[in-house]
Amino acid sequence: MIIATKKWFDDRPTMTVYQPAVTEKKWVRRALLSIALTFISACLILPLLMVLYEALRSGWDVYLASITEPDALAAIRLTLLVAAISVPLNLVFGVMASWAIAKFDFFGKRFLLTLIDLPFSVSPVIAGLVFILLFGTGGWFGDEMTAMGWQIVFAVPGIVLATLFVTFPFVARELIPLMQSQGTDEEEAARVLGASGWTIFTRVTLPNIKWGLLYGVILCNARAMGDFGAVSVVSGHIRGVTNTLPLHVEVVYNEYQFTAAFACASLLAFLAIITLIIKEIFYRNLQNQRVKS
């Protein structure tokens, strides 16, 4: 389609400018872009702004008071503790699993991959329920744990277990495709040159996967700190003791202390924003590394 005919220079013949064949008409492009941006604004940006607005609505003093009251502080501490335990454990698992799956060929590999993905497709509520069935009263190990004086469910260990379950695949899911795409040549060369397994991992593999690893860790951490469904089932909602920050938000919200609830929620919203920024940086580094290799 001819969209313009213009005189180029006085001494040159008339040039015809054609509509590029592989894009849409300008008004179509504008319309699609507006629809997409409107959808994103209404669906993603508005909720984020709403949290900040509601949190700061009653002023800065109320905001600070809401996030520094003892129960809120206890919730923040517990959230950090749970993430500090569960993220490293799933990190070690992720590295082990991706080493086994990406560097070796063995029978049943696809099935193993499916099992690793399982926690992603199970409802968080079920993830919490299974630990009640294991460690609750009348559960498989419930009576033994009680006899030994260990409280698992409605206590911190149960919260950690439920968090481990829901964040289980994150690191492995990032590392496996990355390590598969890198192959085994470099590791094999190191082996033939006499490097030990540990040296191969720390000096050859780790530098290659570090951005992918950190990318998985940051996603894992966001979910570990923010999980609601699974933790809600096993926590028992004991104020100041077994409430993580998301649960504290719910408790305070249900008591109609909306400003306090949104103040605590804003902390989690900041966590999300920081996660997105760090994720973007890691992702960019990962892409650069890919281009280089």
Place this chain on the structure above:
Amino acid sequence: MTLRKMKAYSVLPGFSLSLGYTLFYLGLIVLLPISALVVKTMSLSWSEFWSVITDARVVASYKLTFGTALFAASVNLIFGSLVAWVLVRYQFKGKRIVDALIDLPFALPTAVAGIALVAIYGPNGPLGSVLLEWGIKVAYTPVGITLALIFIGFPFVVRTVQPILEDFEQELEEASAALGAGRWYTIRRVILPHLFPSMLTGFSLAFARGVGEYGSVIFIAGNIPMVSEITPLLIITKLEQYDYAGATAIACAMLLFSLLMLLVINGLQGWLERREKQFEGVMA
């Protein structure tokens, strides 16, 4: 058969250790707990199990959960593909920020999303009050649940379609245009069929996530039995009444559905990979 014979030869060390640890940890954190659920369900007789999972209130919750998740996933299929298209093909200011924001629903804790949606769509909220004037009640109805699920499932379609669209060879479009096809015809007959497997994968992921979602939904759902009570909430309600058998039976039914979805998604991803390989073969 020993472990060694079931794997191809490799000079690299650490296979037994890494696979052994992987299986041990997987068993401990995932498989043992899941098997507790299955075994506990088996302690029920078939008729008990059946009567629990076909109780009128439970069936109403399935209809609500699956219906809203299906609708939300469909909305995300359309808008997610559109956003992926815009992000890959068009240049605009702030594109990188928009691209990073897509993952917000993954990063934002679901409870926060839940209360934020009530603040927006509640009777006093900026959008909720407007919609209420038009006679549309959003909060505490299935409409609200759908909105929450649209939020939660949004990144799935975008993030599965985007890389496929980025790798798409524009020569095919040029060829199509050179052969006289209009733009809409090219999109419909050349581009869409190529994107279809990834769109379907994203749709299934969003649907599976929506069915199991709890945190963002319960605040806006209102949780009225038979009307706006989702299945995951029903499991929690049964647990709080110490009806462990009932909760387990419903959870087991949901788990079966999740496994089915997992198989479907894996099948779709396999299809996607094969299609990409075939496509590369054709182009080379």
